[in-house]
Amino acid sequence: MKTKNVRELALDILLQIEKNQAYSNLLLNQKVNEANLNRKDIGLLTEIVYGTIQRKNTLDFYLEPFIKKQKKIETWVIVLLRLSCYQMVFLDRVPSHAVINEAVEIAKKQSHKGISGMVNGVLRNLQRNDLRNLDEVTNQEERLAIELSHPTWLIKRWLNQFGEEVTREMCQVNLKPPQVTVRVNQMKANVDEMLTILSEEGLEVERGDLSEDAIKVITGNVPNTKSFQDGFITIQDESSMLVSRALGPRPSEIVLDSCAAPGGKSTHIAEMMEGSGNVVSIDLHDHKVKLIGKAAERLKLENIETKAIDSRKLHEIYEKETFDRILIDAPCSGFGVIRRKPDIKWAKKEQDINNLASIQRKIIDAVAPLLKKGGTLVYSTCTLDKEENENIVEAFLNNSNEFTLDDTLMERMPEKLSDIVKNNKGMIQLLPHYFQTDGFFIACLKKK
Numbered sequence: 001m002k003t004k005n006v007r008e009l010a011l012d013i014l015l016q017i018e019k020n021q022a023y024s025n026l027l028l029n030q031k032v033n034e035a036n037l038n039r040k041d042i043g044l045l046t047e048i049v050y051g052t053i054q055r056k057n058t059l060d061f062y063l064e065p066f067i068k069k070q071k072k073i074e075t076w077v078i079v080l081l082r083l084s085c086y087q088m089v090f091l092d093r094v095p096s097h098a099v100i101n102e103a104v105e106i107a108k109k110q111s112h113k114g115i116s117g118m119v120n121g122v123l124r125n126l127q128r129n130d131l132r133n134l135d136e137v138t139n140q141e142e143r144l145a146i147e148l149s150h151p152t153w154l155i156k157r158w159l160n161q162f163g164e165e166v167t168r169e170m171c172q173v174n175l176k177p178p179q180v181t182v183r184v185n186q187m188k189a190n191v192d193e194m195l196t197i198l199s200e201e202g203l204e205v206e207r208g209d210l211s212e213d214a215i216k217v218i219t220g221n222v223p224n225t226k227s228f229q230d231g232f233i234t235i236q237d238e239s240s241m242l243v244s245r246a247l248g249p250r251p252s253e254i255v256l257d258s259c260a261a262p263g264g265k266s267t268h269i270a271e272m273m274e275g276s277g278n279v280v281s282i283d284l285h286d287h288k289v290k291l292i293g294k295a296a297e298r299l300k301l302e303n304i305e306t307k308a309i310d311s312r313k314l315h316e317i318y319e320k321e322t323f324d325r326i327l328i329d330a331p332c333s334g335f336g337v338i339r340r341k342p343d344i345k346w347a348k349k350e351q352d353i354n355n356l357a358s359i360q361r362k363i364i365d366a367v368a369p370l371l372k373k374g375g376t377l378v379y380s381t382c383t384l385d386k387e388e389n390e391n392i393v394e395a396f397l398n399n400s401n402e403f404t405l406d407d408t409l410m411e412r413m414p415e416k417l418s419d420i421v422k423n424n425k426g427m428i429q430l431l432p433h434y435f436q437t438d439g440f441f442i443a444c445l446k447k448k
């Protein structure tokens with residue numbers, strides 16, 4: 001079989017994502033491994049795939065005048081036009097005529113002459129004409145949705161909850177490539193030692209901005225390092241590291257992680273407990289539970305026990321007041337991680353927020369009785385919407401006289417955070433533009 005070039009691979013990946021058959025990050029990794037590309041091509045492929053998904057609304061706005069007269073255009077042709085338009089408008093390393101020639105060649109391979117002629121015509125028109133002006137769009141929400149390439153319904157919600165300035169900043173951050181960070185396994189080394197070791201392994205690294213265990217990786221492939229393979233580090237975003245800090249586990253405790261896969265926080269908790277006590281890591285899906293086991297094995301952590309169970313049923317399995325601490329890192333809409341998984345913003349629908357909120361509410365109700373008196377419960381999500389965050393916690397508190405918000409939460413958080421984050425006593429909403437991290441919500445509750 002003839003090997004495919006970067007743009008053909010990009011078309012395959014984008015088409016599968018468009019048909020909702022795959023997640024961008026997983027599919028990209030899989031294709032990169034299969035195609036055996038060099039570093040430069042991996043960079044270009046990543047940039048085209050992510051950029052085209054991120055800017056989809058804007059690209060469609062630019063293309064629309066040139067394709068509106070066409071009868072029915074097949075999805076693959078739209079995707080090919082989009083990825084070509086992305087390169088012509090947003091990348092300056094490839095000249096437009098080369099982008100057009102490549103697109104025409106791909107269209108010829110895939111179909112008959114009429115289609116390649118149409119692709120050629122549309123892209124040449126795009127090249128010859130000035131880009132369409134956004135002022136044509138008078139509705140503020142629709143204009144922002146096109147300019148910042150997010151769905152209009154999401155823009156509306158964010159404008160309501162955060163106002164225009166913050167909405168703009170969050171959307172801008174979502175159009176940038178994500179930062180890679182690693183968490184140092186403090187049982188094996190400290191951050192200073194790891195900065196030296198990782199540099200010696202050829203990575204360009206810096207101390208993290210926010211979390212005390214974090215190192216930023218500027219360049220280099222983390223999974224290929226000996227440090228990663230030997231369990232000295234784990235890939236994790238800095239804001240995600242703060243969740244286990246909020247929980248504050250201590251050696252020898254019994255901790256429940258009720259939505260644990262792939263194990264980023266369970267392994268952090270187990271490290272903070274210095275390998276002692278017991279972390280009970282639950283996830284709904286058996287195949288995902290296996291990932292927690294794999295991570296624990298790599299980190300040589302023996303204090304993690306994994307089980308595939310629906311957390312909404314945990315109260316039927318465990319006795320009341322079994323655990324010293326409980327983490328609910330709930331399934332959520334993921335709008336805090338759009339930089340990492342840009343397809344999320346197109347795949348998720350507004351109704352999903354209500355459905356997720358109902359699951360979140362059931363999980364918190366089911367696991368709260370399992371916490372010992374005086375124990376700590378952390379509810380977290382990697383999303384930004386009130387309905388999945390504050391509203392869940394407030395509704396739970398309104399129904400329970402056993403729990404209160406923990407107003408000592410900020411004492412366990414980095415000092416930098418108190419300057420920026422509005423601390424609603426025991427609740428923190430970390431927005432992605434504050435420190436260029438993932439967006440996270442963390443609420444810390446105490447059982448009386």
Ligand SMILES: C[S@@+](CC[C@H](N)C(=O)[O-])C[C@H]1O[C@@H](n2cnc3c(N)ncnc32)[C@H](O)[C@@H]1O
Pocket residue numbers: 258259260261262263264265266282283284285288309310311312329330331332363382
């Ligand atoms: C945000 S992710 C957890 C990430 C994890 N805490 C980490 O740090 O690596 C949410 C997880 O909840 C799981 N999940 C969804 N519904 C669940 C349920 N009813 N019971 C248990 N786990 C559930 C999903 O499979 C998903 O792995």
